[in-house]
Amino acid sequence: xxxxxxxxxxxxxxxxxxxxxxxxxxxxxxxxxxxxxxxxxxxxxxxxxxxxxxxxxxxxxxxxxxxxxxxxxxxxxxxxxxxxxxxxxxxxxxxxxxxxxxxxxxxxxxxxx
Amino acid sequence: xxxxxxxxxxxxxxxxxxxxxxxxxxxxxxxxxxxxxxxxxxxxxxxxxxxxxxxxxxxxxxxxxxxxxxxxxxxxxxxxxxxxxxxxxxxxxxxxxxxxxxxxxxxxxxxxx
Numbered sequence: 566x567x568x569x570x571x572x573x574x575x576x577x578x579x580x581x582x583x584x585x586x587x588x589x590x591x592x593x594x595x596x597x598x599x600x601x602x603x604x605x606x607x608x609x610x611x612x613x614x615x616x617x618x619x620x621x622x623x624x625x626x627x628x629x630x631x632x633x634x635x636x637x638x639x640x641x642x643x644x645x646x647x648x649x650x651x652x653x654x655x656x657x658x659x660x661x662x663x664x665x666x667x668x669x670x671x672x673x674x675x676x677x678x
Numbered sequence: 679x680x681x682x683x684x685x686x687x688x689x690x691x692x693x694x695x696x697x698x699x700x701x702x703x704x705x706x707x708x709x710x711x712x713x714x715x716x717x718x719x720x721x722x723x724x725x726x727x728x729x730x731x732x733x734x735x736x737x738x739x740x741x742x743x744x745x746x747x748x749x750x751x752x753x754x755x756x757x758x759x760x761x762x763x764x765x766x767x768x769x770x771x772x773x774x775x776x777x778x779x780x781x782x783x784x785x786x787x788x789x790x791x
Contacts (some may be wrong), residue, residue, distance in 0.1 A: 598779070608722065608779065610778040610780070623778070653721075657721075665712055665727070665770075665771055665779070666712070667724060668724055669723065669724075671721060672720070
């Protein structure tokens with residue numbers, strides 16, 4: 566089975582712009598979670614999607630949003646980028662919601678200048 | 679979720695078995711032991727999980743003591759590519775809510791020639 570794929574792998578944006586990141590889960594997995602990872606804050610949960618519905622959301626401002634499509638692919642969007650949004654954004658998939666076995670993609674490294 | 683205690687760092691010679699311990703003395707009956715690892719600059723990688731029986735997969739073995747208060751992750755033939763931070767987490771398998779993943783400080787395993 567192919568693993569979790571994320572596009573793009575690297576991205577450079579300027580402050581104030583917006584960005585959309587994409588994630589394709591493992592075939593058959595219906596839950597997709599998004600995380601932000603930075604050296605200072607570690608791994609932080611953004612949100613989880615299951616059956617096209619957001620199941621839970623972490624403690625991030627409304628500038629961070631996401632969605633899931635009927636084929637379980639997911640996108641996350643960050644609007645009005647700030648320098649502090651520079652991070653590795655990770656997507657993880659799981660067969661069902663609430664399961665702790667999650668399979669991560671390689672991540673998208675976002676740099677905001 | 680039950681608290682876990684892991685040594686901050688360990689060394690292992692390449693080709694030898696790496697035995698990573700984890701204490702979880704407050705584990706409750708419905709909680710599983712999960713192991714993840716994170717190689718530098720990559721996303722976390724799920725390794726294995728277990729409830730009370732020993733488990734083995736293509737990556738590792740998990741040995742859980744009979745009283746379930748501690749466990750050991752075994753990498754049977756460590757390679758340089760196994761150098762990573764290893765996280766032991768204890769929690770119910772299916773919370774019925776979000777799949778939010780949280781890591782403690784973990785054990786930094788250094789595999790050397």
